[in-house]
Amino acid sequence: MIEERPLYIPEQNIVLEHNHEIDPEQLDDYFKIDGFAALNHVLTEMTPPEVIDQLSRSGLRGRGGAGYPTGLKWQTVAKAQGSPKYVICNGDEGDPGAFMDRNVMEAYPFKVLEGMTIAAYAIGASQGFIYVRAEYPLAVQRLKNAIRQMEKHNYLGKNIAGTPFSFDIDVRLGAGAFVCGEETALIASIEGRRGNPRPRPPYPAEHGLFGCPTLINNVETFANVAPILRNGAEWFASIGTEKSKGTKVFALSGRIARAGLIEVPMGTTLREIVFEIGGGIPDGKAYKAVQTGGPSGGCIPSDYLDVPVDYESLLNLGSFMGSGGMIVMDETSCMVDVARYFMEFCMSESCGKCVPCRVGTAQMYQLLTKIVHGDATLNDLALLETLCDMVRTTSLCGLGQGAPNPVMSTLRYFRDEYIAHIVEKRCPAGVCPVHKHVQQEVSA
Amino acid sequence: MSVVTLKIDDRDVSGRDDETILEIARENGIVIPTLCYLEGLSIAGACRLCLVEVKGSSKLLPACATRVSEGMEVSTQSERLTHYRRMIIEMLFAEGNHICSVCVSNGHCQLQDAAVALGVDHIGVPYLYPNRTVDASHELFGIDHNRCILCARCVRVCDEVEGAHTWDVGARGIEARVITDFRTPWGDSDTCTSCGKCVQVCPTGALFAKGKSAGEMMKQSEFVQYLVAMRGRQS
Ligand SMILES: Cc1cc2nc3c(=O)[nH]c(=O)nc-3n(C[C@H](O)[C@H](O)[C@H](O)COP(=O)(O)O)c2cc1C
Ligand code: SF4
Ligand code: SF4
Ligand code: SF4
Ligand code: FES
Numbered sequence: 267m268i269e270e271r272p273l274y275i276p277e278q279n280i281v282l283e284h285n286h287e288i289d290p291e292q293l294d295d296y297f298k299i300d301g302f303a304a305l306n307h308v309l310t311e312m313t314p315p316e317v318i319d320q321l322s323r324s325g326l327r328g329r330g331g332a333g334y335p336t337g338l339k340w341q342t343v344a345k346a347q348g349s350p351k352y353v354i355c356n357g358d359e360g361d362p363g364a365f366m367d368r369n370v371m372e373a374y375p376f377k378v379l380e381g382m383t384i385a386a387y388a389i390g391a392s393q394g395f396i397y398v399r400a401e402y403p404l405a406v407q408r409l410k411n412a413i414r415q416m417e418k419h420n421y422l423g424k425n426i427a428g429t430p431f432s433f434d435i436d437v438r439l440g441a442g443a444f445v446c447g448e449e450t451a452l453i454a455s456i457e458g459r460r461g462n463p464r465p466r467p468p469y470p471a472e473h474g475l476f477g478c479p480t481l482i483n484n485v486e487t488f489a490n491v492a493p494i495l496r497n498g499a500e501w502f503a504s505i506g507t508e509k510s511k512g513t514k515v516f517a518l519s520g521r522i523a524r525a526g527l528i529e530v531p532m533g534t535t536l537r538e539i540v541f542e543i544g545g546g547i548p549d550g551k552a553y554k555a556v557q558t559g560g561p562s563g564g565c566i567p568s569d570y571l572d573v574p575v576d577y578e579s580l581l582n583l584g585s586f587m588g589s590g591g592m593i594v595m596d597e598t599s600c601m602v603d604v605a606r607y608f609m610e611f612c613m614s615e616s617c618g619k620c621v622p623c624r625v626g627t628a629q630m631y632q633l634l635t636k637i638v639h640g641d642a643t644l645n646d647l648a649l650l651e652t653l654c655d656m657v658r659t660t661s662l663c664g665l666g667q668g669a670p671n672p673v674m675s676t677l678r679y680f681r682d683e684y685i686a687h688i689v690e691k692r693c694p695a696g697v698c699p700v701h702k703h704v705q706q707e708v709s710a
Numbered sequence: 711m712s713v714v715t716l717k718i719d720d721r722d723v724s725g726r727d728d729e730t731i732l733e734i735a736r737e738n739g740i741v742i743p744t745l746c747y748l749e750g751l752s753i754a755g756a757c758r759l760c761l762v763e764v765k766g767s768s769k770l771l772p773a774c775a776t777r778v779s780e781g782m783e784v785s786t787q788s789e790r791l792t793h794y795r796r797m798i799i800e801m802l803f804a805e806g807n808h809i810c811s812v813c814v815s816n817g818h819c820q821l822q823d824a825a826v827a828l829g830v831d832h833i834g835v836p837y838l839y840p841n842r843t844v845d846a847s848h849e850l851f852g853i854d855h856n857r858c859i860l861c862a863r864c865v866r867v868c869d870e871v872e873g874a875h876t877w878d879v880g881a882r883g884i885e886a887r888v889i890t891d892f893r894t895p896w897g898d899s900d901t902c903t904s905c906g907k908c909v910q911v912c913p914t915g916a917l918f919a920k921g922k923s924a925g926e927m928m929k930q931s932e933f934v935q936y937l938v939a940m941r942g943r944q945s
Contacts, residue, residue, distance in 0.1 A: 428799075443882065445882075460878070460879065462879075464755065465753070465772055469777075543792055614882075614883055616882060616883035616884070617882050618879070618881070619754070619756045619860075619862075619886075620758055621756070621798050621802060622755045622798065624883060624886065625801040625804065625805045626801065627884075628805075628838060628883070628884040629804070629835050629838075632836065632838075649835065656794055659770060660754065660794050662758065
C-alpha cells in the first residue's frame with residue numbers, strides 16, 4: 267500500500283493536508299481540519315445558486331483531465347429539466363502509474379464526501395454514488411466507514427444537520443477497465459450494463475444516470491469544494507494562473523530522485539517540480555522529457571522546462587493535464603519505445619466499440635513495433651501519421667481521441683529518434699531491439 | 711418539441727428538434743453513408759462512417775446520433791470526410807478476413823456497397839489476418855466471425871425487438887467479438903427463439919442462413935422499422 271509520503275510542503279495544501287495528523291477512519295479527527303464547517307455553513311446560510319456562484323467565481327476546473335469549469339457544470343445540472351438528479355464521484359483512476367485519487371480517498375474520505383454533499387445541495391440531488399476502482403480495497407473500506415459515521419452524525423441521510431435537505435451516498439465498485447472512467451461508460455456500468463462509452467451530446471448533465479440529469483466530477487475536484495466554501499472564492503482564485511486556479515496534485519515517478527505525491531499551485535514550472543521538489547535526475551544523467559497526461563498525454567522536452575504548468579500551457583505543448591501523472595525520463599529512455607508503450611495500453615484498453623480506435627490503435631501499435639525492431643520504412647512513418655490524425659479525429663470517446671497523442675508529441679519533439687530507428691536502424695538511447703540486431707551484425 | 715430550420719449541403723430543410731441530422735437528410739434524399747445505424751434500433755454511433763461537418767464545431771459529428779438545431783449548417787460531403795470514410799472502410803477490410811468471392815453475401819453486402827460508393831479501390835493499411843472462428847452449431851443459422859464488423863446490429867435487434875438478448879459483445883479492443891449467451895455455442899442457446907432477426911439485419915455475410923452458397927444470401931433488414939412502427943401504434 268502506498269501511504270502518503272510528504273516530500274515538500276507547498277504554501278497552499280488544499281487537497282492534501284500533510285501538516286495535520288488525522289485518522290481517516292475517525293469523523294472526530296476530521297473536525298481538526300475544519301471538517302463539515304463548509305457543509306454546515308452552506309446548509310444554513312446559503313441558497314443553492316449562491317453555492318454555485320461561489321464555485322464559478324473560484325475558477326475551479328475539473329481535475330479528471332479536461333479541466334471543464336466546475337461551477338458551469340453544476341449550474342447546467344441545476345437548471346436541467348427532470349428528476350431525480352444524481353451526483354457521481356469518479357474514482358476510477360486507471361492511468362498507468364496514477365495514484366493521486368487513491369491517496370485522497372484513503373487519507374481524506376470525509377473531505378470528498380463533504381464535497382459531494384455540498385454539490386447535491388447545490389444541484390438538488392438526493393442520491394449520490396462514488397465509483398471506485400475495485401483494485402482500491404482500502405479506499406472502499408474507508409469510504410464506506412466514513413459514510414456510516416456521517417449517517418450516524420446526521421451529515422448524510424434524512425434532514426441533514428436539522429435542515430430539510432436529505433442526501434444518501436452509495437459506493438459502487440469499478441468494472442476494472444480503464445475506459446469505465448469515461449463518464450458515459452461509468453454511468454452505463456452503474457446502471458448494470460457493459461461499460462461502453464456512447465456519443466455525447468447528450469451530456470450526462472442533461473441525460474445521465476437512468477436518463478436523469480447527473481453531475482459527475484472527479485475525486486480531487488470534490489476535495490476542493492469544502493475548502494473553497496470555507497475560505498471563499500477569492501482566496502481560491504488568488505492561487506494559480508489566470509485560467510487555472512488552485513493547486514494540482516501530481517504523482518511524480520520515473521527517473522527522479524524523490525518520487526511521490528506532490529501538491530503545487532497551478533503555474534509552478536516543470537523545472538521547479540522536477541529539479542527542486544523532485545530533487546532532479548539521479549545518477550548524473552541528463553533530463554530528456556517529462557510525460558504528463560498518461561495515455562492521452564505527451565512528452566515535454568527540456569526547452570519547455572520553464573513553462574508554468576496549467577491546462578492551457580500543457581495543451582499548447584501538445585500534452586495534457588490528465589489526472590496528474592508525471593513520468594520523468596532521462597537520456598536512457600527511448601521516445602519511440604515510450605510511445606509504443608502507451609499505444610499498447612490504449613490498444614488493450616480500447617472497448618472495441620468504434621472502428622477507428624479498435625482497429626486504428628492495433629494498426630498503430632503494429633507500426634510502432636516495426637519501427638522499434640528496425641523493420642519500418644519512411645512510408646510506414648507516413649502511414650503512422652495519417653492514422654494518428656484519423657483516429658484522433660473520428661473516434662467516439664476520449665480514449666481513442668487521445669490515443670495518438672503520445673506518438674504525435676514524440677514526433678513533434680523527437681522526430682530524429684524515429685528517423686534513427688527507421689533509416690539508420692539505430693536506437694539512440696540503446697533501448698530498442700534494433701540496436702542489438704545491428705550490434706550482432708557488426709560483431710558477426 | 712419544436713420545428714427548426716437548418717441547412718444541409720446548402721439546402722434549406724426543416725425538421726423537429728428531436729430528429730437527427732441523418733433522419734432529416736434521408737427525408738430530403740441526401741445520402742450519408744452508414745453501417746451501424748438501422749432505423750428502428752437504438753443508436754450505437756460506432757462505425758463513424760456517418761461523420762459530418764457542422765459549422766461552428768471543431769469536431770466532426772455522427773449524423774446518426776446528433777440532433778438537429780435551429781440554424782445548423784451541415785456539410786455531408788467534403789474531401790476530408792471522404793478521406794476518413796474511406797479509411798474506415800479500409801480498416802474494416804483489414805481487420806477481418808473478407809474474401810468476397812466466396813462469401814454468401816457477395817453482391818448483397820453493405821460493406822461492399824459502401825466501399826464501392828466511396829471509391830475504395832485498394833486497402834492502404836496492412837491486413838491484420840486475425841485468427842477468427844465460425845460457429846455453425848445452430849440448426850438454421852451460422853456466424854462467420856471473419857466477416858463480422860462489430861456493428862452490434864444483431865445484439866440490438868435481438869435485445870430490443872425480439873427481447874431474447876442472446877447476443878452480446880465479449881472481450882474488448884481488437885479482440886472484441888459478438889457472443890451468444892455466455893460465450894457458449896449458438897446451438898446450445900436457451901434464449902434464442904430462432905426467429906432469424908439477427909441474420910436479416912447483419913450488413914455483411916457474418917450471419918447467414920444455412921444452405922446458402924456464395925452470393926446467395928439476400929437479407930431484408932427493413933422489417934425492423936415496420937415492426938417497431940406497428941408496435942408503437944398499438945401501444
Ligand atoms: C478513457 C477515459 C478515462 C477516464 N478516466 C477517468 C478517471 O479515472 N477519473 C476521472 O475523474 N475522470 C476520468 N475521465 C474523465 C471523465 O470522463 C470525466 O470527464 C470526469 O470524471 C469529469 O470530472 P471533472 O469535471 O471533475 O474533471 C476519463 C475519460 C476518458 C475518456
Ligand atoms: S474510442 Fe475506443 S474506447 Fe472509446 S468508444 Fe471507441 S473503441 Fe471504445
Ligand atoms: S435468431 Fe432471433 S432470438 Fe436467436 S439470436 Fe437471432 S435475433 Fe436472437
Ligand atoms: S454479426 Fe453481423 S450484425 Fe452482428 S456485429 Fe457482426 S456484422 Fe454486425
Ligand atoms: S451510422 Fe452513425 S456511427 Fe455508424
